Amino acid sequence: MDKPVKPVPIVNEWARPFWEATRQHKLIIQKCADCGKHIFYPRICCPHCFSDRVNWVESSGKGTVYSFTIVESNPPSAFIGDLPYVIALVRLEEGVQMLSNIVECELHQISCDMPVQVTFEKLNEDFTLPKFRPI
Amino acid sequence: MSNLRGKVAIVGIGEVPTGRFPDTAAIYHAIESARLAIKDAGINKDDIDFVMPTAALFSLPFNTELVTCRIIEELGLKNARTNCQIFAGGSSGSCFLKLGGSLITAGIAKCVLCVHAERLGSGVTAQGGIDLFSTAGISPEWEVPFGQHYSSIAALATTRYQYETGCTDEQMAAVCVSNRKWAELNPNARFRTPLTVEEVLSSKMLSTPLRAKESNMLFDGGSALILTSSERARDVTEKPVYFLGEGSRVTHFVFSQEPDITRYGWAGAARDAFNEADLTPKDIDIAEIYDSYPIFQVIGFEELGFCERGEAGTIHLRGDTWPGGRIPTTTNGGMLSQGHTGAGGGVALVVEAARQLMGKARERQVPGARFAVETGTGGTYMDAHVSILGNEVP
Numbered sequence: 001m002d003k004p005v006k007p008v009p010i011v012n013e014w015a016r017p018f019w020e021a022t023r024q025h026k027l028i029i030q031k032c033a034d035c036g037k038h039i040f041y042p043r044i045c046c047p048h049c050f051s052d053r054v055n056w057v058e059s060s061g062k063g064t065v066y067s068f069t070i071v072e073s074n075p076p077s078a079f080i081g082d083l084p085y086v087i088a089l090v091r092l093e094e095g096v097q098m099l100s101n102i103v104e105c106e107l108h109q110i111s112c113d114m115p116v117q118v119t120f121e122k123l124n125e126d127f128t129l130p131k132f133r134p135i
Numbered sequence: 136m137s138n139l140r141g142k143v144a145i146v147g148i149g150e151v152p153t154g155r156f157p158d159t160a161a162i163y164h165a166i167e168s169a170r171l172a173i174k175d176a177g178i179n180k181d182d183i184d185f186v187m188p189t190a191a192l193f194s195l196p197f198n199t200e201l202v203t204c205r206i207i208e209e210l211g212l213k214n215a216r217t218n219c220q221i222f223a224g225g226s227s228g229s230c231f232l233k234l235g236g237s238l239i240t241a242g243i244a245k246c247v248l249c250v251h252a253e254r255l256g257s258g259v260t261a262q263g264g265i266d267l268f269s270t271a272g273i274s275p276e277w278e279v280p281f282g283q284h285y286s287s288i289a290a291l292a293t294t295r296y297q298y299e300t301g302c303t304d305e306q307m308a309a310v311c312v313s314n315r316k317w318a319e320l321n322p323n324a325r326f327r328t329p330l331t332v333e334e335v336l337s338s339k340m341l342s343t344p345l346r347a348k349e350s351n352m353l354f355d356g357g358s359a360l361i362l363t364s365s366e367r368a369r370d371v372t373e374k375p376v377y378f379l380g381e382g383s384r385v386t387h388f389v390f391s392q393e394p395d396i397t398r399y400g401w402a403g404a405a406r407d408a409f410n411e412a413d414l415t416p417k418d419i420d421i422a423e424i425y426d427s428y429p430i431f432q433v434i435g436f437e438e439l440g441f442c443e444r445g446e447a448g449t450i451h452l453r454g455d456t457w458p459g460g461r462i463p464t465t466t467n468g469g470m471l472s473q474g475h476t477g478a479g480g481g482v483a484l485v486v487e488a489a490r491q492l493m494g495k496a497r498e499r500q501v502p503g504a505r506f507a508v509e510t511g512t513g514g515t516y517m518d519a520h521v522s523i524l525g526n527e528v529p
Contacts, residue, residue: 010275041277041389067298067396069290069342071282076269077262079282087287087342089295089391099278099391112298129280 004078008127015042017056022128025120027059029096040096061118062135063092070107090116090132104133137381140411141528143236144368144375145360145489147176152323153356153474153483157257161197164357165252166209172248172359173210175495178371181214183361185244187235189251189478190222192271193258206250217244224272224513225425226383227251228482229520233381235362247362251482256354256474264353272514274389286350288390288515289428290342296397296430297344304344306448308335310429311349311471313451316458318468320499325354325474332452351427354474358486365528376489379414379506380523382407390515399512400519401438408508408521409440413529416440420504421491422462423484425512426469435510436464439521463501466491481511485522492526 011019018041021028030039032046033053045052068088075083086102088110102110103119116132123129149171151164165188173180188201204218223230231249238244259267269284296302312332318324330348338348368375384400387393409415422441426432433447441462442450450456456464467473467487470480488507490496505527511520 007275007279009277009280012276015276041274041392067291067295069287069294069345071287071290071342072340074265074286074341074347075282076279076284077266082282085282087281087283087291089291089396097391099281099283099389101281112295123280127280 006078006123008123012042014044018042019127022120022130025128027061027118027130028056029059029092029094030054031057038094038096040092040098059118060093063090063116063132065089065102065110065112065114065116066091066097067112068102068110086110088132101131102133103131109134137233137411139233139236139240139381140379141377142365143239143362144365144377145524146363146368146371146375147172147178147361148359148486148489148493149175150323150358150483150486151356153325153354153476155256156355159355161191161194161252161254161258162200162205162209164254164355165201165206165250168252168357168359169206169210169248169250172361176361176371178246178361180210180212182246183212183248184214184216185238185247186212186215186218187221187231187247187249188218189227189231189482190220191253192267192477193254197254201252222478223518224478225427225481226511226513226518226520227478228485229381229383229509229511229522231360231482232362232378232485232522236378239362239364245363245367248359249362249482250357250359251476251479252357253477253479254355255477258355259353277389278391283390286341286345289350289430290345292396292434293344293430296434299397300445302433302445302448304336305332306452307429307433308332308349309448309452310426310432311335313456314426314465314469314472317466317499318472320458321468321473324468324472326468326472345428349429351470351475351480354476356474356476356479356483358479358482360486360489374493374526376492376524376526377528378522379525379528380408380410380412381521382411383518383520385518387517388514393516397434398438399434399516401435401510401521404519404521405439408523412523414506414523419506419508420463421466421488421501421507422464423488423507423509424465425481425484425510426465426471427475427480429471431512431516432465432469439508439510458499466496466499466501484509484511488524492524
């Protein structure tokens with residue numbers, strides 16, 4: 001049986017700059033020019049004040065683990081070969097949250113509120129995913 | 136919060152057993168549940184003028200049959216003027232009440248048949264079910280590429296909740312034990328053999344700290360209910376179940392965008408529902424809490440105000456939520472023991488609340504029950520719906 005192909009992000013066109021940046025190992029998020037709040041995931045307008053003046057800024061890539069889980073069994077088909085792997089909710093310094101994986105660490109040392117830093121993993125020629133490692 | 140308080144009522148319920156029935160046509164689960172509900176209400180089938188199926192996920196062609204009036208034709212509902220699908224995932228049962236109730240009070244419908252049917256047990260393989268639910272409702276751009284799926288979502292919520300409250304694995308497992316005690320008394324439940332905390336904790340680890348016996352399983356099943364005005368309800372039955380209050384909130388689409396994965400929108404939704412009903416949690420005899428995983432029953436139970444935050448696990452462990460307990464909870468066994476039938480898990484809780492308040496729950500009847508609360512949540516716990524029902528209008 002063929003190994004299942006990893007799902008690639010189904011990209012909304014207004015999020016394309018985000019994925020172009022991760023290919024260059026940069027984590028960019030949006031910032032509203034009117035209310036000043038940071039925004040993730042990318043939107044066509046600010047979800048706080050409804051302004052359409054949303055710009056891209058580079059994130060520090062630093063954050064903390066809001067929550068995490070070590071997936072040990074029964075994952076989606078494409079991830080069976082990755083077991084065990086860590087899924088985490090990361091809160092970036094800029095105040096936005098994103099889902100990712102924690103990599104480059106001892107699985108059982110991960111804890112809630114642990115500081116983490118972005119790192120990048122190439123998925124294929126088109127996509128590089130932002131992941132996180134302990135600082 | 137609405138102005139429906141006491142104006143509409145459930146007058147009939149129907150349900151088929153939950154399980155794997157590969158030789159049974161999916162439509163049977165819909166039409167047999169509907170037929171039982173019509174018989175239970177004691178009305179003429181031709182009193183039904185509005186049919187409201189919810190969606191089935193296992194098959195697009197089957198779902199299209201639900202959309203294109205097959206139930207009306209199969210049952211010969213010759214006065215049914217509208218068939219319109221209502222779908223909000225696990226909140227569909229709660230939405231039946233508020234949308235069906237609104238149509239009745241607006242004069243658009245007199246008698247609404249709400250139906251659910253699904254074949255997620257025999258219609259898809261086990262891995263197919265995992266794969267379906269690693270995409271359905273999960274963002275293909277922001278979460279699917281990281282291996283997110285429903286077990287990992289429940290695990291993320293459990294990890295943070297335990298971190299913040301100190302709730303133990305044993306207390307969390309007690310939710311499964313409590314729901315199983317009710318399922319032992321429910322002939323329509325899939326899992327009816329006694330379960331212990333030790334068995335839950337020794338089952339296979341899925342995503343830490345979530346174990347296999349803390350995960351719902353997908354099955355075939357169906358259920359139905361009939362709504363009409365309270366005025367007509369009193370002519371039809373001696374025990375109408377009145378819709379007394381409702382509240383809801385939406386807090387995310389992408390799970391990672393949820394501001395508080397240990398609370399969601401339950402507190403606000405519950406406040407609205409209790410205010411409308413003019414009741415408090417102390418007045419409630421039965422709590423039918425959405426339980427696709429133990430963590431969500433724990434959070435719902437606490438946020439609705441049945442105990443302080445961090446105490447729900449202990450309360451489930453010491454038996455307050457069991458048959459004969461102080462606050463009977465999820466009395467059909469829930470998705471953890473009756474079985475998860477897609478949108479039907481929530482519909483089954485509405486049907487169970489009505490069954491108890493009608494006094495038709497047989498072995499698991501809560502004696503003298505007057506008021507029940509029912510909760511529903513869809514997608515990745517994107518919304519919080521709270522409905523209050525009673526066999527009297529306080």
